[in-house]
Amino acid sequence: MIAHPFKYLLGAGLLALAACADQPAPVTAPPAPPPAAAPAPAAPAISRGQALPIFFEPWSANLDEPAQGALSAAADLAKQHPNVPILVTGYADPEGPRGANYALSRLRARRVADFLIEKGVPARRIRTMYRGPQLDAGVESRRVMLTVDQPQRHSR
Known part of the structure; x- marks a missing residue:
């Protein structure tokens, strides 16, 4: 019968504990308190x-807490300037299917626009766009850009 490797590990551990039992415990400093949790980044x-x-x-x-704080400040600014349009442009990174990334960039832009509307910014002032996957991977491409005073350009 072949013994399970766990039995060998358990036996070795018990032997090591028994060898240490006759020796006095080393004197050590008390453990350092755990580091304080880092505060959430301030909303830009x-x-x-x-x-x-x-x-x-x-x-x-999903809009995390820092994003919600930044968007609340943007909504306050937008309400202070009621005649200024707002442009919300969604992006995604290049990982995964291209069509899924277009849908995700659109959804991100819509979530930001909906948050602004919930905070009292009139929907008629918000223009949403989505650009889909960007060439650069990483957090820089997983974003929505919100511009509070991007005038709408009309072609002639």
Whole structure:
């Protein structure tokens, strides 16, 4: 009969414990307290003329707490300037099927626009666009760019 490898590990561990039992315990300093949890990153400020990036996890359109804080500030700014249009442009990274990435970039843009509407920004002021997958992979491509004063351009 072949013994299970776990039995050998258990036996070796018990032998090591027995060997240490006769020796006094070493004196050590008390363990250091665990490091304090890092505070959530501050929501980036947005002012007129700036684009605000809202980043997403891979294959997600969920707005995390920092994104919600930044979007709340953007909504407040937008309400202070009621005649300025808002452009929301969604992007995705190149990983995965191209069609799925277009759908994800559209969903991300829609989630940001819906959040702004929930915060009191009139839907008629918000224009959404989606660009699909970007060539660069990583967090920079998993974003929505929100511009508070992007004028709509009319072609002649």
